[in-house]
Amino acid sequence: MKIQKTPSIRRMPTYLYKLMEIQEEGTVFVSTTILANYMGIEPIVVRKDLAITGVTGQSGVGYRTDELITSIRCFLGWNSTVNACLVGAGSLGSALLGYDGFENYGLNITTAFDTDLSKIGQKIHGREIFNFNNLPEMAEVLKLKLGIICVQRSSAQEVAEKLVACGIKAIWNFANVSLKLPPDVIVQREAIAGGFALLSVKIAQNSECGVE
Amino acid sequence: MKIQKTPSIRRMPTYLYKLMEIQEEGTVFVSTTILANYMGIEPIVVRKDLAITGVTGQSGVGYRTDELITSIRCFLGWNSTVNACLVGAGSLGSALLGYDGFENYGLNITTAFDTDLSKIGQKIHGREIFNFNNLPEMAEVLKLKLGIICVQRSSAQEVAEKLVACGIKAIWNFANVSLKLPPDVIVQREAIAGGFALLSVKIAQNSECGVE
């Protein structure tokens, strides 16, 4: 199963964030010119992106801010909520638990797990850390549909398999490994090293140009 | 300045990590079949990616592991070190400070800054937190070339401008905003919401297919 329009989809949350800001200001209509200027891209790109969601605007005016927001939310499936657990309450895990933007994404991190006894029972950003061994009992009760993996590279595969064994079919993987899981499990790997690689190449290209 | 081969570049660090693992095992030659299998992609993709770095392999055998590693490192500019500072020692900042993979990327986060007086003077993962107001004096002495922004959305623009004013021309932005900076400043924005958007769409597509 190939996913298409990846670049457009990646831009959606940025539009959404800006649009919510615009809505708070009370601005009813917004044009692709404004969004493009904010993003540092061309208006035609924004127009094509928005078209994917099925929304339509008014010639000479733009799009209704509220309609756009709804439309993007629906397209991303962020209008309904999914129950998630986070495994690995280290600093990255804490950062994610503390991120208050997730409520806008329909992401409800109800529980955090760890194996470190010194962490279990403690609270991080209002959520209690549970023993990862209790996952099987808790997964069903809490109706967990998504697992967020924030453990070390070395234990990520094992954690992923246990999540899958509990019926969790979607995984957001922040560990620096490729997970081997059954084909019906949806995995999204977040590789920040990839971002740094891009930055590095930009820097290298830039200093080349400077020399010329 | 457009950057090309973005998808390939993003995959490079993943190859690199796996290759280092392979090297530690003492395996001298590695084929694109092995790398492709690890990444869950096709060998031809890996071959094209590796070709970008200029490395060549041996028909029927594969590539020398050590040559591949060197080649990817050089291509990414990770063979030399860049001094970086991190601004915003919250949980995300701490996570990055604690990430020990950066030494392999030629990234040397020498300093962390914050404005929170309760954090200043403390140490996180061995690095002292300094007052952000001291940035101008310290930037030159420490030869800072890169700034990593981990502050709240609302202060990111201001922080970025101060970094640029200190001669820092490359910024890795983890705050959830588009920064408006002079065109000669290189910015890489890390938008994890984009990753979650992709995951959400995958889930949505999957449940559609399930119904059919």
Added chain:
DNA sequence: TAGATTGTTAATCGATTAACAATC
């Protein structure tokens, strides 16, 4: 020789960009 793999060339596919009529 047989099997595996590289690297090149061509074909396909999808994303971005350009142009412009239609609309407010």
Added chain:
DNA sequence: TAGATTGTTAATCGATTAACAATC
């Protein structure tokens, strides 16, 4: 009417995939 903007259609560009000869 003039200016701004949408949405469609076509053109361009780049990335992915396929095919295969050459090589070990």
